[in-house]
Amino acid sequence: MPQRVALELAVQDPAGAVIAADVGARRVELCSALGATGGITPSAALVEAVVEAAAVVPSSDAAPILEVHVLVRPRPGGFVYSPAEIDLMLREITLAGDAGADGVVLGALTPSGAVDEARMRDLIAAAEDAEVTFHRALDVIADPLAALDTLAELGVARVLTSGGAARASAGLDRLAALVERSAELGIEIMAGGGVTPADIPALLGTGVDAVHLSAKRSVVDAGGPGGGGAAGYEVTDPELARAAAVALGLPAAT
Template identity: 65%
Template sequence: MATGAAVALELAVQDVAGIEVAASVGALRVELCTALGATGGVTPGPGLLAAAVERAAAPPSGAAVEVHVLVRPRPGGFVLAAGELDVQVREVAAAVQAGAHGVVVGALAPSGEVDAAALRELVAAADGAEVTFHRAFDVLADPLAALDVLAAAGVTRVLTSGGAARCADGLELLRACAEHAHGPLGGAVQVMAGGGVRVEDVPALRATGVDAVHLSAKRTVSDDGGPGGGGDSGYEVTDLHVAAAAAAALQR
């Protein structure tokens, strides 16, 4: 990223209200998913996707936002079991056909490297829509070499915490990835910092040279569902104040 260039804001959201928050604070795009806190995020259903695409195109306030859909049918690791690639290819195609601007995917080989063959199929299924490679990237042994693989496969961007549990602890690798992406790769792949991001982390993340910052800005609403509804665990929503503070920090 060129010095002084704008850093985009992406919010991970789980409902239509989250879309409205993203639009109101000026986020460029959202990653639409469900069960974020419990699983790290899985694929949203078709009803939520359709409603999100509609609301994102004409939000009550702010400009339209892009909807990028997480395609991850289950929690757990990123080596695909038999039949899972076929499911993901179908879900990628369905998301794009429903109007999503892009998809968020990831697949690893048993060796611990990017599953390049699976990734090519997923990119092909996206049919020209943007493809983000998710935080499966953060378990790779050689992330810089992986950036070359992603660029060759036609991936638009990578979401990474710099290999740490939280972005604030992965600044060195984030900087190295940004330099590799904008140097040897000529900007073929964007680098988006995400993972445990707090508002106070944003200035340091910007300084690494990443193209975007991704956070959930979520809080939990207490709501007791009883023994058949998950007890008193409540549910997650996108917090307007946290999202607005993150957006403001990116503009400073």
């Protein structure tokens, strides 16, 4: 029987992790400020709280204990980092590991737009036994297939990619090419980027190993002039999460 395609949800709090576990997700990517920035590193206390929340959800053969993978991204913007920023990322990786995270999600590029192999080696070494996912920095690399070779050699477990498009649903051809190449490399391809449950059948058609989405909704809660204006905040929507699980055929989805 072919391996079931995994569901990963991007979450920002313990409640999101519980929802992910309830619908049968395999992993969460834990981050902060997702909608405003695309995601930055969460606090060490938040990592601890989400790891604790994931650990108390009963597991079964159909729905194993949820894995917590922590985004390590020191700021919004591009992926070319200064020595000071790399030092901060190394510290964040250590803190995530100490808190019990199963993996880290990161990426570093050179000024010419290639994988920064030297920086990545240091970051991967800091992760020790935790899995490393290379995030959508891949989508700004001119030759993602060549980058995939490099990342596999470095020991990266998987890449998160939209296939270079604004939304994964528009990057199907490149996703399929990455999947084809990954079969020779032993690295997973996870489709993500503006994914909705309705996009999942087409993404499955490319052969990806996993699908990643935020399944979030906004809560209106104006902070006033000193609290971010009328932006409110985001939470994981259980109905969207469940719809994604159903589209993937996950057994825990009800």
